[in-house]
Amino acid sequence: MSLQCSEHCPKQETGSFDNELSKLFHAAYEQYQSEVLKDGKLYERYVNDLVSYHLPIVSGDMEIIRKHFRNVFCMYELLINRKDLVNKYFTRHVFEECDFNEMLYAFNHIEYVNTKPEVLALFNRNQIQAITQFANSSKIFIGNIEEKTIDMFFRCQIDHGLVVANMAGVLPLLYELSRQKMIPYNWVSLIAENKMLIPQKTMVASTRKAISQRLSELKKSRFDFPGTVYIRLVKQLKEMQ
Numbered sequence: 001m002s003l004q005c006s007e008h009c010p011k012q013e014t015g016s017f018d019n020e021l022s023k024l025f026h027a028a029y030e031q032y033q034s035e036v037l038k039d040g041k042l043y044e045r046y047v048n049d050l051v052s053y054h055l056p057i058v059s060g061d062m063e064i065i066r067k068h069f070r071n072v073f074c075m076y077e078l079l080i081n082r083k084d085l086v087n088k089y090f091t092r093h094v095f096e097e098c099d100f101n102e103m104l105y106a107f108n109h110i111e112y113v114n115t116k117p118e119v120l121a122l123f124n125r126n127q128i129q130a131i132t133q134f135a136n137s138s139k140i141f142i143g144n145i146e147e148k149t150i151d152m153f154f155r156c157q158i159d160h161g162l163v164v165a166n167m168a169g170v171l172p173l174l175y176e177l178s179r180q181k182m183i184p185y186n187w188v189s190l191i192a193e194n195k196m197l198i199p200q201k202t203m204v205a206s207t208r209k210a211i212s213q214r215l216s217e218l219k220k221s222r223f224d225f226p227g228t229v230y231i232r233l234v235k236q237l238k239e240m241q
Contacts, residue, residue, distance in 0.1 A: 021071040022100045024054060028075060029095040037091065040179060040231075047079045078107050087181065117184035120154040120191075121177070126240045128154075131173075134233055140169040142200055154183070156190055161198040161205050167214050170197065172226035175215060176234045179226075188212060 031050055035041040054075075057068045079086060089095060089103045123131070125147075132147045134140075142163040152158045164170055174191075177183045184190070188211050191197055195205035206214075219225045 020068065021074065021104075022097065024071055024075050025100050025103070026095060027054070028079065029090050032086070032090040043083075043181075047076065050079075051076045078103075082107055082112060084112060117186065117190070119156050120183045120187055123151070123154055123237075124240065127237050130233070130237060130240065134173075135170075138169060139165055140173075141165060153196060156194045156196070158194070158196055161195045163198045163200055163203070165200055167197070167199055167206070167211075168218055171211070171215050171218060172230045173233065176226045176230045177237075180234050180238060182234065182237065188215075 028050055032046065035049075036043060036046050051072060055069075055072055057065055059065050059068075085103050085106055089099050092099065128147050128151050132145060132150045135150065136144045142165055145162065149158065149162070153162060174183065174187055178185065178187050188208055192206060192208035192211060197206045197211070198204065199206060
């Protein structure tokens with residue numbers, strides 16, 4: 001048995017999680033909740049730290065060593081290749097034995113077709129109201145924006161791009177939404193392809209390259225990027241889910 005797992009994987013009552021693989025997944029869930037959801041740790045760093053911590057093992061039994069490595073790499077493969085399952089199960093308030101069994105069954109038996117998201121987000125009414133109020137009070141766009149417009153923006157169904165007073169006002173928000181997994185990883189491409197942001201300075205829809213370059217500039221110029229205001233707003237939005 002791994003020293004890591006025997007000492008640090010949570011001990012369950014009444015026989016729940018009584019095998020190493022389920023204990024590993026439960027530990028992964030707890031760490032995901034703590035590090036990714038609460039502290040905003042990068043997902044890739046979370047996975048690498050988790051696996052490197054649980055990988056070492058001290059045993060003279062080769063069969064135990066083989067099973068341990070098989071379990072650790074099963075967990076690693078799921079975390080890397082099936083983020084849909086991670087988002088479905090690890091964001092729940094509790095992670096029980098039935099959740100582990102369903103997650104593992106889906107991983108082993110159900111083929112996953114990875115398709116790129118076609119929308120930024122489907123926010124609820126309260127979230128749309130909060131974003132709209134923030135955008136208007138911060139004067140991110142030229143003129144006041146209606147809630148319906150913000151909703152259609154995140155659905156990527158807007159008829160005309162929004163004219164942005166300053167990209168430094170909207171990009172930190174989108175970046176933090178992405179960092180907190182509230183909009184997809186390809187958000188820059190979605191915005192560029194749908195021509196949804198038009199800087200007032202150029203009045204030309206921003207390309208993927210232009211957005212990426214401006215984002216890099218902002219990250220270098222601000223030590224606390226994206227900034228406490230945006231972090232606080234996105235945290236509130238997550239609480240509204």
